[in-house]
Amino acid sequence: MHRPPLQHCRKCGHAVEYRIPDDGDTKIRAVCPACHTVHYDNPLNVVGTIPVWDNKVLLCKRNIEPRFGKWTLPAGFMELNETVAEGAARETLEEAGAQFEMGEFFSLVNIARVGQVHLFYRARLLSDQFDPGFETIEARLFTEDEVPWDEIAFRTVGETLKRFFADQRAGQFSIHVFDIT
Amino acid sequence: MHRPPLQHCRKCGHAVEYRIPDDGDTKIRAVCPACHTVHYDNPLNVVGTIPVWDNKVLLCKRNIEPRFGKWTLPAGFMELNETVAEGAARETLEEAGAQFEMGEFFSLVNIARVGQVHLFYRARLLSDQFDPGFETIEARLFTEDEVPWDEIAFRTVGETLKRFFADQRAGQFSIHVFDIT
Ligand SMILES: [Zn+2]
Ligand SMILES: [Zn+2]
The missing domain is CATH 3.90.79.10 (Nucleoside Triphosphate Pyrophosphohydrolase)
Incomplete structure (x- = not known):
């Protein structure tokens, strides 16, 4: 159950991009270019x-x-x-x-x-x-x-x-x- | 950052179904009908x-x-x-x-x-x-x-x-x- 990195948006299914979001965050996240959801991966x-x-x-x-x-x-x-x-x-x-x-x-x-x-x-x-x-x-x-x-x-x-x-x-x-x- | 339930497969992007997986699990999970990935949501x-x-x-x-x-x-x-x-x-x-x-x-x-x-x-x-x-x-x-x-x-x-x-x-x-x- 070790999770591979998310490849598609869990909300809309579009392929995600890995980049620093535009909201003041400082870490690279999976960001959806279609619906703009930022996905976090946590321990x-x-x-x-x-x-x-x-x-x-x-x-x-x-x-x-x-x-x-x-x-x-x-x-x-x-x-x-x-x-x-x-x-x-x-x-x-x-x-x-x-x-x-x-x-x-x-x-x-x-x-x-x-x-x-x-x-x-x-x-x-x-x-x-x-x-x-x-x-x-x-x-x-x-x-x-x-x-x-x-x-x-x-x-x-x-x-x-x-x-x-x-x-x-x-x-x-x-x-x-x-x-x- | 309270996560809404996953709607699309994080691996392939297909819409998921919520059901008990076929692997002996006893809980309802988000299961992908396309690539068969079982998605777990954890604390x-x-x-x-x-x-x-x-x-x-x-x-x-x-x-x-x-x-x-x-x-x-x-x-x-x-x-x-x-x-x-x-x-x-x-x-x-x-x-x-x-x-x-x-x-x-x-x-x-x-x-x-x-x-x-x-x-x-x-x-x-x-x-x-x-x-x-x-x-x-x-x-x-x-x-x-x-x-x-x-x-x-x-x-x-x-x-x-x-x-x-x-x-x-x-x-x-x-x-x-x-x-x-
Ligand atoms: Zn999306
Ligand atoms: Zn899938």
Whole structure:
């Protein structure tokens, strides 16, 4: 769902031009020469959870590209008409079929290079039985030592997991804001 | 910049249909009958700062719609190729012409009804002289008692300011995550 640049006007369908608009803007935008609509392309939010069972974390083995067969936390693109927490809960249900209670906000990770912000909540698992959806080959619990660190699908997930286990060892959770370049 | 629904395919320009796609999705999307592209519409991030000078906060009187003439914290839509903090700093420069150092992340505010997430950082002002851009009629410092609470442009701003002043009185800042319905 990485969006290719807009080629046609989303309002009238005419081919767009890429240029600085005439309204005082300073950035190059897709501008429609027919209906004069200026189109903005903005970052996307990816929302997910760290589902916890005792000292273990739930990871999902991806059944889809990108990173087919690699392990990830349940996460996906935030939708309209939901909060960050609601989107994170939806993805956890869809990808892991887990029973859980949402916990506290945990991390905000910027990946400016690809125009994304990743947002993770902690979640408390109510069962160690999972019913993953079609996007997931397998959902399994891992202690820190068991995590397949070399087989993690995304750096946002690996860096969030490292901070989670460090906080868990320290016995105190805080909110982590960081960038991946 | 509140986006009206997409009417034409951004790839080929053909008029789209709104329906559930054939790929296992469960939500209604804009689907192109000509090139079969599925178009997703996602929430937008609004990023800004709480610029602080002693016990005062910098507010900007809006020179643009919506809420012309009302007071706001410097904030605007996050752009591609920037982090939340970089976007918040950019808006603070553009709208207030302030000299400042970025501080810590302060609030994440969901407004699911309009598909937005607002994200505020604290900022430390280095001067009490401002050079606001065309979007701002006036930039001025306010103590908590002086804030024109009935003339605040957006609830995200009012609710963020209330929590900021409460933390300041308590002598300890934390990160605030909340929803506006
Ligand atoms: Zn057009
Ligand atoms: Zn098309």
